[in-house]
Amino acid sequence: MKQGAVTSFDIAQAAGVSQATVSRALRGSSRVRPETRERILKIAREMNYYVNRSAANLRTQRSSTIALLLFDESTDHESEINPFFLNMLGSITTAAANLGYEVLVSFQQRSDDWHIQYEFSNRADGLLILGYGDYVTYRPKLEALAEAKANFIIWGPIIEDQPGHSVGCDNELGAFEAVTHLAGIGRRRIAFVGNASQHSPEFHARLLGYRRALGHAGLAERDELCVGADNTEESGIAAVEGLLGAGVEFDGLFAASDQIAIGAMRALQAGGLAIPRDVSVVGFDDIPRAASVTPALTTVQQNTRTAGKLLVTNLVKLIEGETVESTQMPPKLIVRKSCGAPPARNT
Amino acid sequence: MKQGAVTSFDIAQAAGVSQATVSRALRGSSRVRPETRERILKIAREMNYYVNRSAANLRTQRSSTIALLLFDESTDHESEINPFFLNMLGSITTAAANLGYEVLVSFQQRSDDWHIQYEFSNRADGLLILGYGDYVTYRPKLEALAEAKANFIIWGPIIEDQPGHSVGCDNELGAFEAVTHLAGIGRRRIAFVGNASQHSPEFHARLLGYRRALGHAGLAERDELCVGADNTEESGIAAVEGLLGAGVEFDGLFAASDQIAIGAMRALQAGGLAIPRDVSVVGFDDIPRAASVTPALTTVQQNTRTAGKLLVTNLVKLIEGETVESTQMPPKLIVRKSCGAPPARNT
DNA sequence: CTGAAAGCGCTTACAG
DNA sequence: CTGAAAGCGCTTACAG
Structure with missing residues (x-):
């Protein structure tokens, strides 16, 4: 963060209200008088104020972030990422942005539990999993994820007994x-x-x-x-x-x-x-x-466009506690x- | 975050030390007795403990995250992202991971100040900027970034008087x-x-x-x-x-x-x-x-591989307060x- | 080498 | 509709 950045207290002082009211106004709470809200928003804009996400995330225990994990076969050497997944990246970020989420991208897989870390460290609210080197080594990771009650959606086929939910193509x-x-x-x-x-x-x-x-x-x-x-x-x-x-x-x-x-x-x-x-x-x-x-x-x-959208939509549903069905999209x-x-x- | 997740206090209790010591051990502080550290690390592993990044980020005012901003020409419609940038993504994430940074990807550009937000909201410590639709509209954004004293590196040519630093090809x-x-x-x-x-x-x-x-x-x-x-x-x-x-x-x-x-x-x-x-x-x-x-x-x-690495290395230098020179790589x-x-x- | 304590900047029950 | 206050989970000076 920029040092000396303005905080909600600065805005509160400038607006002549309490810091709590600033927070409410910024989050669009209905319990703030419209004129007060307008005044606060205007001052926030003028003072270049942005909510500190670390603080907000700590308080809410949410990160509004999705982690996109690529288990790519070719990670070691001159890793040409599977072009198919790359195509999906655009629609995933767009869909995520539309729902108010950011996308953290990770190809690394140095530690065995790196996929679980994201959720446990409050870095991401849920995971999108694309690709796997070898299903035999991949499967246990899914089980670990499910056991940890992580929110995750897999890109891939519907597989009998596989933990979690997936979006794939037939x-x-x-x-x-x-x-x-x-x-x-x-x-x-x-x-x-x-x-x-x-x-x-x-x-x-x-x-x-x-x-x-x-x-x-x-x-x-x-x-x-x-x-x-x-x-x-x-x-x-x-x-x-x-x-x-x-x-x-x-x-x-x-x-x-x-x-x-x-x-x-x-x-x-x-x-x-x-x-x-x-x-x-x-x-x-x-x-x-x-x-x-x-x-x-x-x-x-x-259809990578539809796929990306569906992956994100389903993951967000999971994050918000709704139920989700695995889906197979028709190929063409x-x-x-x-x-x-x-x-x-x-x- | 998973509700009921274990915190450093839980580890402290289990290890019979103070929470401060747990924090020090986890961060590799030299002021913790080696045996104590080992014991703490072992317990942390067993209890599936991961440092809450929101809390750590709030405290340190750092996010250990880089935002990768793509100003792509074709963002509106069936956005096929410029394949050249996609190629760089792999080397950027890898280089970032090696230096202990995560990568947040964003293609959106709905608000005019969205690029500045990342740093002001403590979401990212610095920005990597790839592509621009039209230089004429892009240039003012760079100036705003520089005025805000943001850390950013541009992929592109060296341009007289352009604010910030760049990595590009000749x-x-x-x-x-x-x-x-x-x-x-x-x-x-x-x-x-x-x-x-x-x-x-x-x-x-x-x-x-x-x-x-x-x-x-x-x-x-x-x-x-x-x-x-x-x-x-x-x-x-x-x-x-x-x-x-x-x-x-x-x-x-x-x-x-x-x-x-x-x-x-x-x-x-x-x-x-x-x-x-x-x-x-x-x-x-x-x-x-x-x-x-x-x-x-x-x-x-x-060379996208070298480019990605250089972009990240330079940005991290900037974040850590070192000076950086714009670079032009030889084409082939x-x-x-x-x-x-x-x-x-x-x- | 270790602990007690302050404080990062928010959100949100609680009280009015 | 608004404010005072607690607390999210860490890190780190300060004291020992």
């Missing part, structure tokens, strides 16, 4: 639509890149959608078409190089994320295959780059050039 | 290198897209670098080759459509930003021109998409396919 349905689209344009040997078992429930849900779509289209599941990948471009490259190296034949590829898909496209093109002529590719997320790569990537879009298939179908609705 | 030099490269591969009629006069000092510096490079290469400046544009893709499209519509001939194009360059490339390709065969294109910023477009965009890279030309030169150093 990953299974999005994958189903993506793969059904590939089947609909005549692709018969469709690979899935991004198998990550229980370490990533979202990818797993996308795998389930892939499988259901194959069944629905009367196509056989083949083990060799289902390969693992992390959420990175490099991983997508490696996966496709693996497929090509093993001589696996495929004419469609559904990647569990755009980053994987973009890597996959690189590897396909490097291997002399044309997209979409030889292989149709579909991704998931609709990150900004998806529309920029060549050919433009068909993908499943999650964005058809571009990478799968070779006539554009249904382009961006 | 825009003039970056532009000079970009355009010199275009001239070096034989381009003679090089357009500049992004003329914004004094409303954007960065773009203006890039224009100056463009001019110097033309002179250096013995090329004439031509008014019709220098067109205005905002920092958006649409603006880049419009600018090139204007050039093509007016029948202006050019074989090189330097855009004041990657977003403009990407729009320009779209418009060139839509107009039937091949890149780089007919026109070589260079951008500025090296946003993630620059490497993904086709052909990959040659551009001037600003990243040669890719869009200008048709043999790659010097690719990414």
Whole structure:
């Protein structure tokens, strides 16, 4: 704080009222005479007075702050934050501001209990949790949070028995639509890149959608078409190089994320295959780059704007003691050039 | 805060010491016997105690928080935040965490004095300011900040008489290198897209670098080759459509930003021109998409990682009463396919 | 090395 | 509608 900053006592003196009245006027209490309030507000403005938040927070035991915690896979090295989360940041801050909350951003995760600290230290009234490296190590943190009765909302799928509430997108349905689209344009040997078992429930849900779509289209599941990948471009490259190296034949590829898909496209093109002529590719997320790569990537879009708003709204409800339901938002298939179908609705 | 949270008095009681000693032990004061400290720390851990930050902040008149203020041009509508700033966010939070600071993010700018509020309300010890819509309206805000003796560091160029300190990249030099490269591969009629006069000092510096490079290469400046544009893709499209519509001939194009360059490339390709065969294109910023477009965009890279670190380090120095110098970091030309030169150093 | 005490600047019951 | 007063949970001079 600026030293010598003016306090509510200074305003009180200038206005000829008690400090309590200044506080009431500033908070809009109905128990202050309108003219008195006006006079106080005017003086406060003139004297450049702002309520000291530390004092107010200490007194009210609230911070009017939300902590946005990013458990990102890539935190250590040249951390390129997952572009998908970055997109959500704008809508989260806007939504928070509209409800009178500030947003504290944290990527760090040095201590095991760092996520709990925020609430226990009165730094934040609630937490928004985006991303997780590995679900297996992430899950216990959620349990610790729930046990501490923290207010938190998770971005992610609805998972049986998972503590807390979440906002997510229907990953299974999005994958189903993506793969059904590939089947609909005549692709018969469709690979899935991004198998990550229980370490990533979202990818797993996308795998389930892939499988259901194959069944629905009367196509056989083949083990060799289902390969693992992390959420990175490099991983997508490696996966496709693996497929090509093993001589696996495929004419469609559904990647569990755009980053994987973009890597996959690189590897396909490097291997002399044309997209979409030889292989149709579909991704998931609709990150900004998806529309920029060549050919433009068909993908499943999650509405980050709505998502951010919903995350904040639900968290604030929790903070204010209301009940909240986990939500799944419908995904939307964005058809571009990478799968070779006539554009249904382009961006 | 969680109600019924444990306080330092609870720890004191459990440890059989005074509350003052608990506070000292937790802050690492040397005036606590080591064994006492250890015992207190252990009990604090067991009892899940965290220092109440509101109380500590009120007492110390510090918040150990940095506010990151984004004055973005596109805040109103479907605000896609400038991807360049988003990139910096990661390194800023990391650098801040390493120095013991949290980061509060704000895009809002509803009130005129919102930037000053942060410091006056003891929410933040200092401000990091990124981006500005229009320099003409932005400048007075900087003056207000300086007059209020706020601690703030600006991301941007060094500008004569500008209040405060800044960290930026040598825009003039970056532009000079970009355009010199275009001239070096034989381009003679090089357009500049992004003329914004004094409303954007960065773009203006890039224009100056463009001019110097033309002179250096013995090329004439031509008014019709220098067109205005905002920092958006649409603006880049419009600018090139204007050039093509007016029948202006050019074989090189330097855009004041990657977003403009990407729009320009779209418009060139839509107009039937091949890149780089007919026109070589260079951008500025090296946003993630620059490497993904086709052909990959040659551009001037600003090191966001170093930038973020420097911004935070300087701000913390300011907060701690040290003096600080404005800095310009050297830019780096990243040669890719869009200008048709043999790659010097690719990414 | 440790404790008792003051005080940071608010908000809000309580009393009028 | 307004004021006097308590107290939120710390940190830190002061005294020992």
